[in-house]
Amino acid sequence: MVPKITSMASTRPLCSIPYLLLSFSLLFVFSLLFFFSNSLLSNPNPRFSHITLQNGINVFVAKLPRSLNYGLLENYWSSSSPDSRIPTDPDHPTRKTHLPKTDAYPPYPENPLIKQYSAEYWIMGDLETPPEKRIGSFAKRVFSESDADVVFVPFFATLSAEMELGNGKGSFRKKSGNEDYQRQRQVLDFVKNTEAWKRSNGRDHVFVLTDPVAMWHVREEIALSILLVVDFGGWFRQDSKSSNGTSLPERIEHTQVSVIKDVIVPYTHLLPRLDLSQNLRRHSLLYFKGAKHRHRGGLIREKLWDLLVDEQGVVMEEGFPNATGREQSIRGMRNSEFCLHPAGDTPTSCRLFDAIQSLCIPVIVSDTIELPFEGMIDYSEFSVFVSVSDALTPKWLANHLRRFSEREKEAFRSRMANVQTVFVYDNGQANGIGPIEPDGAVNHIWKKVQQKMPMVKEAVMRERRKPAGAASVPLRCQCI
Numbered sequence: 001m002v003p004k005i006t007s008m009a010s011t012r013p014l015c016s017i018p019y020l021l022l023s024f025s026l027l028f029v030f031s032l033l034f035f036f037s038n039s040l041l042s043n044p045n046p047r048f049s050h051i052t053l054q055n056g057i058n059v060f061v062a063k064l065p066r067s068l069n070y071g072l073l074e075n076y077w078s079s080s081s082p083d084s085r086i087p088t089d090p091d092h093p094t095r096k097t098h099l100p101k102t103d104a105y106p107p108y109p110e111n112p113l114i115k116q117y118s119a120e121y122w123i124m125g126d127l128e129t130p131p132e133k134r135i136g137s138f139a140k141r142v143f144s145e146s147d148a149d150v151v152f153v154p155f156f157a158t159l160s161a162e163m164e165l166g167n168g169k170g171s172f173r174k175k176s177g178n179e180d181y182q183r184q185r186q187v188l189d190f191v192k193n194t195e196a197w198k199r200s201n202g203r204d205h206v207f208v209l210t211d212p213v214a215m216w217h218v219r220e221e222i223a224l225s226i227l228l229v230v231d232f233g234g235w236f237r238q239d240s241k242s243s244n245g246t247s248l249p250e251r252i253e254h255t256q257v258s259v260i261k262d263v264i265v266p267y268t269h270l271l272p273r274l275d276l277s278q279n280l281r282r283h284s285l286l287y288f289k290g291a292k293h294r295h296r297g298g299l300i301r302e303k304l305w306d307l308l309v310d311e312q313g314v315v316m317e318e319g320f321p322n323a324t325g326r327e328q329s330i331r332g333m334r335n336s337e338f339c340l341h342p343a344g345d346t347p348t349s350c351r352l353f354d355a356i357q358s359l360c361i362p363v364i365v366s367d368t369i370e371l372p373f374e375g376m377i378d379y380s381e382f383s384v385f386v387s388v389s390d391a392l393t394p395k396w397l398a399n400h401l402r403r404f405s406e407r408e409k410e411a412f413r414s415r416m417a418n419v420q421t422v423f424v425y426d427n428g429q430a431n432g433i434g435p436i437e438p439d440g441a442v443n444h445i446w447k448k449v450q451q452k453m454p455m456v457k458e459a460v461m462r463e464r465r466k467p468a469g470a471a472s473v474p475l476r477c478q479c480i
Helices: 017-041 070-078 121-130 157-166 179-191 193-200 216-222 231-237 300-309 323-334 350-359 396-402 406-423 441-464
Strands: 057-061 138-141 150-152 206-207 225-229 284-289 313-317 336-342 361-365 382-387
Touching: 017 157, 057 441, 070 157, 121 138, 121 150, 121 157, 150 323, 157 179, 157 323, 179 216, 193 206, 193 284, 193 441, 206 336, 206 361, 206 396, 284 300, 284 323, 284 396, 284 441, 300 313, 300 336, 300 396, 313 323, 323 350, 323 406, 350 406, 361 396, 382 396, 406 441
Parallel strands: 057 138, 057 150, 150 206, 206 225, 284 313, 284 336, 336 361, 361 382
Antiparallel strands: none
C-alpha cells in the first residue's frame, strides 16, 4: 500500500493573505535593488547637488550698528565729493547725490572701482530678505548664536576702504585721521567682545574682504576667521617678504590666508550677459582692455602688451572703466574669440568674469592663481591656461590660440554658457533685497563656506581642550 502524502497545499492555500504579502514584499525589494544597480552601472560617478545632500548652512548675523553697512551707503550717496580717482564725466556721472531718504536699503555704488567688489552687498541683501522669499537660499538665517554654524560680520569693508581711498586725502595707510581705520576698529571691538567670538577665537566668523585692501589695518586680528577674498595676491606680498616681487618663493608661510579655511569669490562682472543664442561671428583673435602700467605690479602685463600690440588679429586697448570704456569693452569682448587675462595689481580682476559673461574664451596667464568655486567648476573646460614663460616667448601665444579649431572654440563657449549664472550676484532688485538666483554666486559662496566647516570645527575643538598655560600652536602653512 502506497503511503498517503499530505501536501502543504491541502492545509494552507498558496493564495492566502500572508503568502501574498510576503511575495509582494520580496518583489518590491528586488525591484528596488535592480533599479539602483542599473542606475549606478549607467552612472558610476553620480553627482549630487549640495542642496540635495545638505539642508544648508545656518548663519547668524552679528548685530553691528547700521552705520557700518547700510548707513555707510547713506553716507556715500549723501556726499557731494566725487571720487578723486575717476575723471569727471558730466554726461555719465558715476555718483548720484540725491537718494530717497525713505529707502531702508540704499543701492550699491555704480562707480566701477567699487561696484566690482560688491559681493558684500548681495550677500547681506540675501540675509536681510524676508524668510518667505528666501526659499532658494542655501544660507539659513538663524537668530541665536547657539544655532549657528557661522557668524556673518555685516561690515561693508570694501565700501569703507574705497571711500577712504577716494577722498584724495592720502590717509589710507595712516591710522590718524583715517575714518576707515576707525570703522575697522569699531567692528573688531564689537565682535571680539561677543560670546560667539570668545568660544571660537573668531574661527567661525565670516568676513567679506573682496577689495584687496579691505580691513588693511586689522588683518592680523582676523587671521583665524573665514575670509571671503577674490584671490590671495595682496596677502602673498604681506606674508612673504623674501619674494623679489616678480615671483613667489616655493614655500610661503601663510599666517593669514589659506584655501583650507578661506573662500575665493568672484568679482562682480561689469558687462552684461550675452546669451549663447545671441552669439555672432567673431572677427578678432585676442582682446584686452585695461591699463598697461599698474602701480602695484603688473610686470607680466607690460611685457605681454609689448609682445602682442602689433600682432595680427590682436586688439590691445588702454582705457578706463568709465561709461565710454564700458561700451568699448562690450564690443571688444563680443567680437573676439579669446580675451587675455594677465595679472595686474593682483592675480585676478573683474575682467575674467566680464569675459565669461561675454562668452569670450579666457586666456589666463598665470603660474599661481586661485579661482572661485574650484572643485565645483572645472575652468579648463572653457578657459585656456598659459604659463608665464610660454606667454612671454615671442609669437608663442598668438600661434597657440590660432591652433584651436572652430569646433573646439564652440565647445568652449557652450560650456561657458552653462556656468555664466554661477558668477552672477545681482538679484535684479535695486536695493539688493529679494530672492537670489539659486545657482548664482551667493549660494555657491555659502556652499564653499560649508565645505570648510569640518576643518574649522576641528580647530575650535583643539583649541578648547588645550590646558591652561599651554603654549599657542603656531599657525600652519598652506600645504596643498
